[in-house]
Amino acid sequence: MSTQIVPETSAEVTNKSNRTLHERVQTGFSRTPSGKIYERDIKDIFSLLMICLKLDECSNFSKVKLNPLHKLYPFTFYLDKALETMQNLKVCVEQSSTTTSISYSINRDLSLALVKKFYEAKLIHSAAQRTRAEPKHNVPLQPTPKGVALLHSYCKRIGMKNADFPPILKSNFNSMNLVQFDRDPVTDRILYSEHLIQLLFKKMIGMEPNIWGVKNEPDQIITIDTMNEEEAFEFFDVAMGSGTLHSFEGNNDWKIAEHVNSRTSEIGNKTPGAIISPFYHRYFSNPESDSHVQYYVSSVGVRHFAFNVFKTKGTEVVLNNCLSGKAISQWLTDCSDILNPYHAKELGNLLLRYNLIEPILFPPSKSCAVRFIADRDCFYSISQLGEKVGDWSKFLRGEDISTQGVKNIVEVNLLGSCLHKLNSTDEDFFAASTNANLSKILLKEIIKDPGTKFLFKSHLEKEYCSENLDAYLQLRQFEVKVTTLGKLLQYNSVTSDPNNDNIHFQIEKLSNACLSQAYHIYFTYLSLDSPFVLNIDYKLRAKISSIMVTYASTVQEISTGSYEKSELLETRLESAQSDKNKVGRVLICLSEIRIVFSEISRDIYHLMEVDSYPKFLSSSTYKEILSTVKFSE
Structure with a gap:
């Protein structure tokens, strides 16, 4: 397992003086209790691959330029190139004072399995053979509208500047507005409610019957206003089968x-x-x-x-x-x-x-x-x-x-x-998920129900403040993880075998995951250099910044992953005391972070409750869903 994937720095953040504030080294994919790789990780690796392939509208044109009758396919790549690139995936996102570096190293066998998974998931297809059901060597592969949509979401999530976006995001390949499901953070199952299924159904059948005919016009894609002025870019049309x-x-x-x-x-x-x-x-x-x-x-x-x-x-x-x-x-x-x-x-x-x-x-x-x-x-x-x-x-x-x-x-x-x-x-x-009573719904019920949460988030996106809900949900997930860690520590303290290496390993692994998520939340939403800066009290911002910077010099996250049992025991015996000291420092850091994160979470919830929540209840979106739900009650 440890040879299959080795993220050299799965999340490394440095300031301009090259001081590493946080680094996480991991020797395997995180997996669900059933042993499956989390779908978010698969999407992230796909997006990293698309970035590292450096696709442009002239991709592979040189291979066919001598044949004027051969169709030209922009933004394409070949299977061998993808497998080679996946051995060293790396992207650096620079902000004014920090640089985030994300990298993976994946062996050829696992890379091939992942590319097949990308194909099965309809993230890529064969541009020249559109009915092909699986990737093949020497057949050009191309991101699909679905794959491009996921790439766009990933670039925004990691804080990549608009000017650094891959060219495909600025082309007419970027036309899909995906339905995105929330998932259980532990099992990775899709979270649904009757309200969400009704919304999905309404979108699936469209505003009117979509009757197919050979003379139908193509579905058009146009531009409308939704991004900030500083994020604007030229939108260009790439014709499939030509280089124009x-x-x-x-x-x-x-x-x-x-x-x-x-x-x-x-x-x-x-x-x-x-x-x-x-x-x-x-x-x-x-x-x-x-x-x-x-x-x-x-x-x-x-x-x-x-x-x-x-x-x-x-x-x-x-x-x-x-x-x-x-x-x-x-x-x-x-x-x-x-x-x-x-x-x-x-x-x-x-x-x-x-x-x-x-x-x-x-x-x-x-x-x-x-x-x-x-x-x-x-x-x-x-x-x-x-x-x-x-x-x-x-x-x-x-x-x-x-x-x-x-x-x-x-x-x-x-x-x-x-x-x-x-x-x-x-x-x-x-x-x-339990369905909420929409006629007298509270904000906490809106957030709990996947259907109403989807509508609420859509409303916040129109109001340019969806980061409030995103941050609040991530803070709540952090709280759940830290609570689980506390229960594990309590169990370890009363167990009859205090030297149980397996329990110690689980504590170490979970504490590292909590710390990694804490730094992700901080650099995404709370630092002044964040891509999505939240409007929180300046005292809270200063307090969390002080904790993160102070502990960055003393807390070094421990490498975790999948090991053979004998290797695990040998490693723990050699460095048991050192690891316990590191875990102790991580736990002290997490206890302080948890207190401040709880205050920030309450602040964000209060902000949504007094501002976004009343606006949502009076919005046409909410009134429309009320009229829809009446039919099913």
């Missing part, structure tokens, strides 16, 4: 937005000034296509055909707006941050569980009454509740040749939904 760049001057503030086009117009009648995605293809957008990636914007909803014909007792029934299981799964994997395609199936099960879609159980549909199947031959209709939640009531569910046939379908579908609720096993893969 079309300059586009955006506003001082920008964001990628999706626009639902009229799907009855010819492609030639494009909106003036619109930017066309290089991922657009009239046939690969077919909901039955085997294209690895189909969606480059998330607001247009699942693509489907205008109607489908089903048979029951010798009678043909025509139903409008039927969604295939494959189309639903494709949208979920393309337009959300899930990395495992199996999770798309489980989200489909939740859509069934909450009666938003209903399986069609008549030929040629092969749907199952009790579980979601992500197959092109399995069809689902929008339920009556789904029509109301998605505001689709104005669109006809179907025009039947036999009214009795439609009645039979609805009755059987409702029975299927009830059976599904009795046999559901979604809790094995997702962590459910």
Whole structure:
């Protein structure tokens, strides 16, 4: 294990005089209790790889320049280059007084497994062979809109300056607004509630039926105001299959937005000034296509055909707006941050569980009454509740040749939904949260429920203060970790075997994780050099800064990771006293940090409670969700 991944400095922060304030060295991935690598780590390594590959619009053009008929694919790389680069991933983020250095060293076998995982998660695809299901040597690979969206989030999170952003983030490849799920910090399971599933469903089906046709216009991407003036950059159009760049001057503030086009117009009648995605293809957008990636914007909803014909007792029934299981799964994997395609199936099960879609159980549909199947031959209709939640009531569910046939379908579908609720096993893969009563909701209930928290965060982003919620949540996670550490220390003090090396190792590992998170919170939100500086009392800022700088010279985080048992015992016996002294200094540091962090957490909560919370309750977003929830109560 220790040879597979060795982050040389997984989080190293130095000032301009080259004094290291914090450094963490780790010899293995952090894993869930079930042994899986946390998805956030996989996303971070993917983003680091994209940065270190230094992709630009001319990537690999030289390989085909002698063949004028050969298509040119911008921002591409080859598998061998990726495997070579992953042996030394490193990025440095410089601020006015500090530099953060993040680096990984990954061996070739693990690198290959990770690249395959990136491909399966639809973070990359084969630019020249879009139906290819896995990466191959000598076939150009390219980041997908989903991969670019994750890269953008990562660059902002680590505080990278806008001028240092990879060129792909300033191109029309950056068009996806991903649905991002919160996860349990221990198990890494997706946190959901009925409110969140309703919001996901409403976004998934779009504002209107997304009926596919070969003459449809491409889904357009345009610029709108959402970024600060100092973060503005030129947004340019890269045409897939050519080396031409079309300059586009955006506003001082920008964001990628999706626009639902009229799907009855010819492609030639494009909106003036619109930017066309290089991922657009009239046939690969077919909901039955085997294209690895189909969606480059998330607001247009699942693509489907205008109607489908089903048979029951010798009678043909025509139903409008039927969604295939494959189309639903494709949208979920393309337009959300899930990395495992199996999770798309489980989200489909939740859509069934909450009666938003209903399986069609008549030929040629092969749907199952009790579980979601992500197959092109399995069809689902929008339920009556789904029509109301998605505001689709104005669109006809179907025009039947036999009214009795439609009645039979609805009755059987409702029975299927009830059976599904009795046999559901979604809790094995997702962590459910208690739904809040939205009519008289408190701020703590908003934050607790994944659905209302998603809406609240969207509101804060519009108000340019989403960092308040982000910091508060990270401070709460820190508090939980430190509380767990305290229980472990208490157990160690009363155990019959005070020299238990395994317990000592767990204390050491958890204390290091707490300290690393504390420095991350400090350098992200609390120091004057932070990329997202919080508006907190200056006395609190001075107090936490004093603690962090003071202990930086005496606390050196201990290397942790996965070792063989014999190696672990030998190492501990050789340096037991030294390690105990280091852990002791870390614990003293954490006790002081915890006190100040608790004060800062209360300050941030109070700020949101007196300012952001009342504004959210009077916002159109909140009123809209209130009207939606009434249908399900």
